[in-house]
Amino acid sequence: xxxxxxxxxxxxxxxxxxxxxxxxxxxxxxxxxxxxxxxxxxxxxxxxxxxxxxxxxxxxxxxxxxxxxxxxxxxxxxxxxxxxxxxxxxxxxxxxxxxxxxxxxxxxxxxxxxxxxxxxxxxxxxxxxxxxxxxxxxxxxxxxxxxxxxxxxxxxxxxxxxxxxxxxxxxxxxxxxxxxxxxxxx
Ligand SMILES: [Zn+2]
Numbered sequence: 001x002x003x004x005x006x007x008x009x010x011x012x013x014x015x016x017x018x019x020x021x022x023x024x025x026x027x028x029x030x031x032x033x034x035x036x037x038x039x040x041x042x043x044x045x046x047x048x049x050x051x052x053x054x055x056x057x058x059x060x061x062x063x064x065x066x067x068x069x070x071x072x073x074x075x076x077x078x079x080x081x082x083x084x085x086x087x088x089x090x091x092x093x094x095x096x097x098x099x100x101x102x103x104x105x106x107x108x109x110x111x112x113x114x115x116x117x118x119x120x121x122x123x124x125x126x127x128x129x130x131x132x133x134x135x136x137x138x139x140x141x142x143x144x145x146x147x148x149x150x151x152x153x154x155x156x157x158x159x160x161x162x163x164x165x166x167x168x169x170x171x172x173x174x175x176x177x178x179x180x181x182x183x184x185x186x
Contacts, residue, residue, distance in 0.1 A: 004050050029048060030046065030066060039108050042077050043107070045105065046105040053102065071088070087108040090106070
């Protein structure tokens with residue numbers, strides 16, 4: 001059973017109005033606040049009001065709403081702060097950079113050459129190493145039992161789905177860009 005509010009948790013203190021914060025969105029279950037030590041102006045956290053230390057503990061329906069809110073805030077950031085991109089990410093676990101034991105989603109406004117560094121050096125694995133990892137993961141992941149969403153319509157043109165992408169990615173090289181990202185080609 002998940003604790004709703006934890007006394008020793010800074011995020012829970014913000015949710016409970018015991019610590020002041022720059023709130024930009026609030027509903028019954030979700031809060032979004034500006035990060036006072038943000039990477040860029042407008043960097044914010046989307047937070048479940050219930051205390052869940054890591055993403056695995058967040059119920060699927062709540063998670064869907066949290067990412068829905070993060071997506072809408074990202075759109076507002078594009079519009080209102082005139083930025084060229086956003087990073088939307090979760091640090092899950094201490095080795096991944098999680099600094100507070102309350103799950104949250106970062107939304108970071110991005111401009112070209114803004115000095116924010118979220119990059120990594122690609123590790124070149126051998127085919128054998130890739131196959132080993134594939135084997136280890138594939139079977140259990142294929143049976144994770146996420147409900148299939150049949151009713152979602154596929155976009156008819158590429159134009160519709162790239163509306164929010166950074167300006168530097170043109171219609172023509174969108175496919176190429178995404179393919180490269182998926183293959184982690186530097
Ligand atoms: Zn908490």
